[in-house]
Amino acid sequence: MSSDGETSTTVSKGRLEAFSDGVFAIAITLLVLTIAQPSNYSKLTRQLLERWPSLAAYVVSFLVLGIMWLNHHTIFAHVQRVDHGFFYRNLLLLMTVAFIPYPTEVFGEALRTGAGERTAAVFYSIVMTINGLAWSALWLHASTGRRLLNDELPEEQRRSSTVLFVAGSGVYLVSIGIAFINPYVCLAFHGALALYYAFDPISRRLEHNRSA
Amino acid sequence: MSSDGETSTTVSKGRLEAFSDGVFAIAITLLVLTIAQPSNYSKLTRQLLERWPSLAAYVVSFLVLGIMWLNHHTIFAHVQRVDHGFFYRNLLLLMTVAFIPYPTEVFGEALRTGAGERTAAVFYSIVMTINGLAWSALWLHASTGRRLLNDELPEEQRRSSTVLFVAGSGVYLVSIGIAFINPYVCLAFHGALALYYAFDPISRRLEHNRSA
Amino acid sequence: MSSDGETSTTVSKGRLEAFSDGVFAIAITLLVLTIAQPSNYSKLTRQLLERWPSLAAYVVSFLVLGIMWLNHHTIFAHVQRVDHGFFYRNLLLLMTVAFIPYPTEVFGEALRTGAGERTAAVFYSIVMTINGLAWSALWLHASTGRRLLNDELPEEQRRSSTVLFVAGSGVYLVSIGIAFINPYVCLAFHGALALYYAFDPISRRLEHNRSA
Amino acid sequence: MSSDGETSTTVSKGRLEAFSDGVFAIAITLLVLTIAQPSNYSKLTRQLLERWPSLAAYVVSFLVLGIMWLNHHTIFAHVQRVDHGFFYRNLLLLMTVAFIPYPTEVFGEALRTGAGERTAAVFYSIVMTINGLAWSALWLHASTGRRLLNDELPEEQRRSSTVLFVAGSGVYLVSIGIAFINPYVCLAFHGALALYYAFDPISRRLEHNRSA
Numbered sequence: 001m002s003s004d005g006e007t008s009t010t011v012s013k014g015r016l017e018a019f020s021d022g023v024f025a026i027a028i029t030l031l032v033l034t035i036a037q038p039s040n041y042s043k044l045t046r047q048l049l050e051r052w053p054s055l056a057a058y059v060v061s062f063l064v065l066g067i068m069w070l071n072h073h074t075i076f077a078h079v080q081r082v083d084h085g086f087f088y089r090n091l092l093l094l095m096t097v098a099f100i101p102y103p104t105e106v107f108g109e110a111l112r113t114g115a116g117e118r119t120a121a122v123f124y125s126i127v128m129t130i131n132g133l134a135w136s137a138l139w140l141h142a143s144t145g146r147r148l149l150n151d152e153l154p155e156e157q158r159r160s161s162t163v164l165f166v167a168g169s170g171v172y173l174v175s176i177g178i179a180f181i182n183p184y185v186c187l188a189f190h191g192a193l194a195l196y197y198a199f200d201p202i203s204r205r206l207e208h209n210r211s212a
Numbered sequence: 213m214s215s216d217g218e219t220s221t222t223v224s225k226g227r228l229e230a231f232s233d234g235v236f237a238i239a240i241t242l243l244v245l246t247i248a249q250p251s252n253y254s255k256l257t258r259q260l261l262e263r264w265p266s267l268a269a270y271v272v273s274f275l276v277l278g279i280m281w282l283n284h285h286t287i288f289a290h291v292q293r294v295d296h297g298f299f300y301r302n303l304l305l306l307m308t309v310a311f312i313p314y315p316t317e318v319f320g321e322a323l324r325t326g327a328g329e330r331t332a333a334v335f336y337s338i339v340m341t342i343n344g345l346a347w348s349a350l351w352l353h354a355s356t357g358r359r360l361l362n363d364e365l366p367e368e369q370r371r372s373s374t375v376l377f378v379a380g381s382g383v384y385l386v387s388i389g390i391a392f393i394n395p396y397v398c399l400a401f402h403g404a405l406a407l408y409y410a411f412d413p414i415s416r417r418l419e420h421n422r423s424a
Numbered sequence: 425m426s427s428d429g430e431t432s433t434t435v436s437k438g439r440l441e442a443f444s445d446g447v448f449a450i451a452i453t454l455l456v457l458t459i460a461q462p463s464n465y466s467k468l469t470r471q472l473l474e475r476w477p478s479l480a481a482y483v484v485s486f487l488v489l490g491i492m493w494l495n496h497h498t499i500f501a502h503v504q505r506v507d508h509g510f511f512y513r514n515l516l517l518l519m520t521v522a523f524i525p526y527p528t529e530v531f532g533e534a535l536r537t538g539a540g541e542r543t544a545a546v547f548y549s550i551v552m553t554i555n556g557l558a559w560s561a562l563w564l565h566a567s568t569g570r571r572l573l574n575d576e577l578p579e580e581q582r583r584s585s586t587v588l589f590v591a592g593s594g595v596y597l598v599s600i601g602i603a604f605i606n607p608y609v610c611l612a613f614h615g616a617l618a619l620y621y622a623f624d625p626i627s628r629r630l631e632h633n634r635s636a
Numbered sequence: 637m638s639s640d641g642e643t644s645t646t647v648s649k650g651r652l653e654a655f656s657d658g659v660f661a662i663a664i665t666l667l668v669l670t671i672a673q674p675s676n677y678s679k680l681t682r683q684l685l686e687r688w689p690s691l692a693a694y695v696v697s698f699l700v701l702g703i704m705w706l707n708h709h710t711i712f713a714h715v716q717r718v719d720h721g722f723f724y725r726n727l728l729l730l731m732t733v734a735f736i737p738y739p740t741e742v743f744g745e746a747l748r749t750g751a752g753e754r755t756a757a758v759f760y761s762i763v764m765t766i767n768g769l770a771w772s773a774l775w776l777h778a779s780t781g782r783r784l785l786n787d788e789l790p791e792e793q794r795r796s797s798t799v800l801f802v803a804g805s806g807v808y809l810v811s812i813g814i815a816f817i818n819p820y821v822c823l824a825f826h827g828a829l830a831l832y833y834a835f836d837p838i839s840r841r842l843e844h845n846r847s848a
Contacts, residue, residue, distance in 0.1 A: 223494065223497065224497065224501070227441070227445065227497055230442070230445060231445050231448070231449055231493060234445065234446060234449030234450070234453075235449050235452065235453050238449060238450055238453040238454075239453050239456075242453065242454075242456070242457075245457075299494065303486075303487070303490040303491075306452075306490070307483065307486045307487075307490075310452065310453045310455065310456055310486070311456055311482070313456050314456050314459055317461060318461070318462060318468070318472075321461070321462075321465060322465050322468060325465050327465035327466040327468070328462075328465040328466060328467075328468030328469070331468040331469045331472070332465075332468060335472060
């Protein structure tokens with residue numbers, strides 16, 4: 001195997017990384033299409049102000065996707081090579097990532113029109129939960145028995161990262177519950193989660209260790 | 213010719229690969245636009261549930277495109293350089309790849325609205341068949357007489373890969389027949405085909421050989 | 425100046441190339457959105473067949489953009505470095521490239537609905553003519569006095585390439601005339617032009633020379 | 637730290653650059669979707685001519701985004717490494733960049749339909765002002781105390797660049813005032829600003845110095 005992890009029989013890590021980056025960049029930029037254009041320009045000021053929930057959903061999903069990209073980057077930095085199992089789990093992850101603009105639009109529109117808000121919040125939270133499960137599946141495949149990891153990640157942190165990844169899916173389950181109570185709180189909760197992950201499980205711990 | 217396969221008179225393999233990756237990544241991410249937004253938010257739960265065929269078509273086409281990307285990657289890994297004939301066949305292939313969101317939307321919408329399902333299934337299958345022919349054309353151009361291949365692919369496997377590529381187009385022809393019988397079975401058949409190709413012709417054989 | 429043409433005061437050739445590739449890849453993949461979705465699924469077969477002009481416009485514009493990408497690649501292969509003048513001419517070129525999906529949709533829709541076909545053909549041809557002028561501007565800036573060229577392009581071919589680039593804009597002017605006569609012939613003419621450029625001015629000549 | 641600025645605990649500069657480039661390239665190419673398709677093809681000539689404000693807004697936003705990309709490139713060329721604070725400020729910047737197609741469409745449509753023009757111009761200018769603030773935040777984080785800068789940027793120019801970046805936000809504030817007076821002048825003002833930035837604060841000064 002060559003140093004960049006590419007052979008003719010396995011997937012090239014570099015090219016898979018670039019492909020994944022492309023999907024993240026496109027999905028995050030397509031989010032702008034989720035904000036409905038004004039339908040009546042003679043009441044433009046009012047119509048733009050009424051679209052604040054769509055704007056809020058845009059901001060939250062943009063943060064979520066941006067931080068997911070960073071997380072993806074961190075996982076790849078700890079992975080020495082990729083195999084077919086990793087490729088398919090990554091493909092499933094990308095499938096949920098590329099899907100996010102859809103529930104984002106539904107959520108924003110539901111809050112704006114004042115109908116179906118609860119359903120929209122539950123739908124958004126379910127998509128995020130499935131996304132969280134895909135992250136866990138990717139990480140567990142790569143890290144179990146250090147199958148694909150390189151030497152940079154200490155064993156102790158591998159375990160704590162696993163706990164945090166699995167716990168993440170659990171927190172998303174909580175967001176489904178919140179969605180039933182109050183859709184606005186649910187949106188804020190997802191924004192807060194994104195900010196929490198801003199200090200992402202793996203790299204936060206590593207940086208702490210290094211500076212210790 | 214320089215080591216990265218780029219000269220001033222031929223197409224750069226690396227840049228063509230990156231361009232192709234871009235088209236694959238964009239096409240796969242645009243698939244989310246094929247799922248129609250709800251038209252009535254006061255019946256949101258029901259409207260989202262009714263969209264399951266669009267979601268199923270999204271999942272199938274996402275898998276298909278993801279695995280095509282992997283196949284593309286594998287072909288490029290076995291190719292030493294690219295020429296103009298390869299470029300144009302690759303362009304035709306990308307033309308069918310970038311087109312896939314269109315029949316995907318038609319298929320999902322037809323199943324959802326319960327009208328034109330058979331036509332939509334036949335249309336989807338015809339597009340896939342043409343796509344399969346484009347794959348065969350690309351592979352045959354690269355592999356006939358080992359025109360563009362590097363040394364890593366054993367001669368015996370070149371032949372078996374050719375058989376599998378051509379057979380692939382035949383299987384897609386079968387999907388047209390299935391489309392006439394039952395559109396839902398046809399969609400499932402395409403999903404199953406994607407999973408079959410997950411163990412793609414070339415690399416599957418190579419991995420088998422290497423581990424032998 | 426470093427060997428990859430990047431300094432802190434000039435634009436990096438590599439990054440400009442990647443950015444341009446991105447715009448080409450996105451524009452070519454967005455073309456699929458120019459084909460109108462069926463409006464009545466109970467007459468799906470007929471509606472799909474009626475969309476053949478949109479499909480034809482898709483194919484022509486896809487070929488045009490694909491071959492433009494190749495041309496862009498060839499120009500960059502002959503350029504040693506990029507300066508601000510080159511950057512802005514390239515930006516103008518990309519502005520016309522990214523615009524192509526719009527006249528493509530207008531052309532296809534006009535032919536399908538049988539209204540405004542002549543206007544649509546003229547519009548499409550005008551956009552292509554402006555695009556041709558942008559190519560000339562880019563090439564003339566790079567090649568005049570060999571301002572940005574590397575040593576690989578013989579002087580004699582620099583001159584003939586310039587003639588061909590400028591002549592290209594003239595041919596697009598002819599397409600405007602054809603548009604007034606017959607819109608269908610005009611679309612076919614653009615397709616034929618794309619195939620002609622398939623054997624693009626620069627690399628065709630170079631390959632001829634090398635094999636001589 | 638390795639020579640390409642990538643470690644397992646910090647964000648890779650190269651990958652962040654590629655991700656940002658992707659967002660810029662997609663946002664700039666999505667601009668074409670902001671021009672409304674003709675609604676009546678039997679009056680196509682008139683409908684296309686009436687869309688000149690949308691085309692003007694397309695051109696202005698395309699120039700703005702293209703020159704922003706160049707500015708982004710210049711900042712990254714002066715940055716030695718990226719940290720989490722830089723990543724998040726860059727993410728906020730990309731959030732405003734990816735948003736630009738929305739106010740562009742609103743602006744063009746308002747001018748075309750002759751309703752809500754003032755609101756649309758103010759909205760566009762506010763978005764640009766927020767974008768300007770994001771640029772200042774990114775630059776100040778990187779340059780204060782030379783936190784992330786490499787050695788190529790002289791101290792004197794760091795200060796003048798900072799002045800120009802902050803002044804830029806102020807100029808955008810002026811555009812909000814102009815929007816209240818005349819929306820058309822406001823659009824032209826943004827176009828002129830883009831051309832001004834074409835000779836961007838940092839590299840213009842550097843080139844001046846070098847040639848001195």
